[in-house]
Amino acid sequence: MAHEVVLLDFWPSMFGMRVRVALAEKGIKYEYKEEDLRNKSPLLLKMNPIHKKIPVLIHNGKPVCESLVIVQYIDEVWKDKNPFLPSDPYHKAHSRFWADFIEQKVYDTARKIWATKGEEQEVAKKEFIETFKILEGELGEKPFFGGETFGFVDIALITFYSWFYTYETFGNFSIEAECPKIIAWAKRCMQKESVANSLPDQKKIYEFTVWMKKYFGMD
Amino acid sequence: MAEEVLVFGTWSSPYGRRVEMALKLKGIEYKYIEEDLTNKSPSLLKYNPVHKKIPVLVHNGKPVAESLVILEYIDETWKNHPIFPKDPYERANARFWAKFIDEKCLPAIRKACWGEDQKEREKAAEELSKLLQFLENELEGKRYFGGGTIGLLDIAANMIGYWLGVFEEASGASELLTREKFPKLFNWANEFVSVSAIKESLPPRDKHVAFMRKRFGMVNTSK
Numbered sequence: 419m420a421h422e423v424v425l426l427d428f429w430p431s432m433f434g435m436r437v438r439v440a441l442a443e444k445g446i447k448y449e450y451k452e453e454d455l456r457n458k459s460p461l462l463l464k465m466n467p468i469h470k471k472i473p474v475l476i477h478n479g480k481p482v483c484e485s486l487v488i489v490q491y492i493d494e495v496w497k498d499k500n501p502f503l504p505s506d507p508y509h510k511a512h513s514r515f516w517a518d519f520i521e522q523k524v525y526d527t528a529r530k531i532w533a534t535k536g537e538e539q540e541v542a543k544k545e546f547i548e549t550f551k552i553l554e555g556e557l558g559e560k561p562f563f564g565g566e567t568f569g570f571v572d573i574a575l576i577t578f579y580s581w582f583y584t585y586e587t588f589g590n591f592s593i594e595a596e597c598p599k600i601i602a603w604a605k606r607c608m609q610k611e612s613v614a615n616s617l618p619d620q621k622k623i624y625e626f627t628v629w630m631k632k633y634f635g636m637d
Numbered sequence: 638m639a640e641e642v643l644v645f646g647t648w649s650s651p652y653g654r655r656v657e658m659a660l661k662l663k664g665i666e667y668k669y670i671e672e673d674l675t676n677k678s679p680s681l682l683k684y685n686p687v688h689k690k691i692p693v694l695v696h697n698g699k700p701v702a703e704s705l706v707i708l709e710y711i712d713e714t715w716k717n718h719p720i721f722p723k724d725p726y727e728r729a730n731a732r733f734w735a736k737f738i739d740e741k742c743l744p745a746i747r748k749a750c751w752g753e754d755q756k757e758r759e760k761a762a763e764e765l766s767k768l769l770q771f772l773e774n775e776l777e778g779k780r781y782f783g784g785g786t787i788g789l790l791d792i793a794a795n796m797i798g799y800w801l802g803v804f805e806e807a808s809g810a811s812e813l814l815t816r817e818k819f820p821k822l823f824n825w826a827n828e829f830v831s832v833s834a835i836k837e838s839l840p841p842r843d844k845h846v847a848f849m850r851k852r853f854g855m856v857n858t859s860k
Contacts, residue, residue: 468737468771480726487732494725507713508699514706519687552687 423448424476426462428455430626432525433485434473435577435616440489442612443568444496486517489573502570516556516563517574523549524578532588532627533636543589550597557603568610572603576613579604583620584627642667643695645681647674649845651796652704653692654838658792659711661834663718705735708789720789734775734782735793742768746801750808751853758857762813769819772797776821780828787832797822798829799839807849809857 425448427434441448453462453472465474465481475482482488493502503510530542557563563571582593594601607613631637644667646653660667672681672691684693684700694701701710712721722728745768748761782790801814816823829835
């Protein structure tokens, strides 16, 4: 069956990156469309009228929204190559639980590290480290969260790695000093082409954030 | 092999009841454990050390937490009376709307009923109206969100199907889900609570209203 795949995305978005990684893992050819979030395209507004957000995957004209929903969709449609989830229900549930944990705990806290100052920033840093220490515990001695192979939870988390330099610079702390296993895991993931080709350079993300703070008067 | 299924929940929580609804729909026997969240049991802390929350399903000693994760686990483990579609696009659709309900609708419902002041409540009610309209549209041509039979998304929408009515009554909020504004959703809610597996899983209404009123107060003065 012919597949027409389009991805509406925004290059610094760690949510969009998850979809890029998933598509690359499965070797899927697609058209990448960069959105200007200050001037959203009619296509984006038509394909995601509810949230008006990226990423949106458009598969043979039909939209799928919300990054982890998209990643699971990709895994279920292109199921014969590089499965992201284990096959037995218990281990699948375990992976979904940890992906949900990442959804609940990482983004808002991480954002506060670069977007706020003073006490609020300090609290955010502390929560960030606590969250990643819990994730380190879950990783244990495994090479990936998925076990021997890169999987759903790895995809959910690795894209935040492109923002680590930004968090560390604004927050004035070292993630490696606090969570060395996470950094070792991230570097292992970055050895995969699907990941390395999907994540922007950390310094570019930092420059973007500096620009964004100025533009929105957040300094 | 004898199967042991435990459900840790609280009697008034929609999240815990979601798990019970799914198990009852599939005719799975389980043991229910009522948790006192002000004094969490060692078992709960052992089975959900990360969040320390209910619901938790424990199947033959192995715990699964987070209600939507549990629902998918239940459907994949007990294959009779499927509640989740097979088609990947329909599955993605159900997951999208379940997330929408949890992340957008539930906070709006709470604020519309028990927001700090009338302005906040009115603003939340307006927001909730917009959100409910999306769900109203989603029901087009369908008896249930799952189609002809109750599915995962219907169960995930239990807060709208039943709890919203209880919250309105308890808080005195003006009717947020009316037949006039949302005929399909209103109809759906009535059909939903009539399904026996669902009806059996609902908290006793009078006790529930009284409990919510006591806990949060009747903040909305009569119109």
